Amino acid sequence: MATIPWLVEVLRADGVEVVEEGDWQNHMRPGEFAPIGVLWHHTAGPPSSAENPAPSLGTVINGRPDLPGPLAQALVDFNGVFHVISAGRSNHAGKSGGSGPIPAGDGNALMVGWEIDYDGVNQQMSPAQYQASLKATAAVLRRLGTDAEHARGHKETSTTGKIDPSFVDLAAMRAEVAKLI
Numbered sequence: 001m002a003t004i005p006w007l008v009e010v011l012r013a014d015g016v017e018v019v020e021e022g023d024w025q026n027h028m029r030p031g032e033f034a035p036i037g038v039l040w041h042h043t044a045g046p047p048s049s050a051e052n053p054a055p056s057l058g059t060v061i062n063g064r065p066d067l068p069g070p071l072a073q074a075l076v077d078f079n080g081v082f083h084v085i086s087a088g089r090s091n092h093a094g095k096s097g098g099s100g101p102i103p104a105g106d107g108n109a110l111m112v113g114w115e116i117d118y119d120g121v122n123q124q125m126s127p128a129q130y131q132a133s134l135k136a137t138a139a140v141l142r143r144l145g146t147d148a149e150h151a152r153g154h155k156e157t158s159t160t161g162k163i164d165p166s167f168v169d170l171a172a173m174r175a176e177v178a179k180l181i
């Protein structure tokens with residue numbers, strides 16, 4: 001599998017509100033992409049709010065000076081809307097150290113990434129972000145044919161000490177995803 005062109009369709013089918021960002025079907029990094037799981041992140045950017053729900057959207061689409069975009073397949077805004085950015089490989093995971101059924105290796109090939117837009121230090125995930133992330137993760141894992149253990153947090157797979165997503169119990173999130181699958 002080189003791309004997941006079905007991403008928007010499966011999210012909407014499970015009741016996730018979606019905004020398609022730009023030419024998301026063709027905005028991707030070169031290289032392998034054969035995902036078996038989903039990786040959860042927080043953006044660690046400016047705080048989000050109902051009035052400014054996606055302050056890191058431009059960065060996740062376009063990247064940073066040190067890391068070209070896209071930086072995830074989707075960004076989850078404060079109100080729980082999924083902004084779909086890429087149907088292909090994105091620079092979100094770096095190297096995987098291995099976690100649960102996700103092996104060590106090329107994290108960007110192994111996982112679909114959600115950048116959940118909250119700062120993660122002074123701000124936790126909003127209830128709408130939490131609920132939308134559960135639904136979207138279940139939708140994608142069902143399509144991939146893998147189970148809820150294939151949803152991981154970046155802090156579980158990182159080899160460089162990432163802390164995201166903070167303020168959430170990842171085992172509890174997986175249990176909720178399992179119910180939805």
Ligand SMILES: [Zn+2]
Pocket residue numbers: 040041042092154162164
């Ligand atoms: Zn991350």
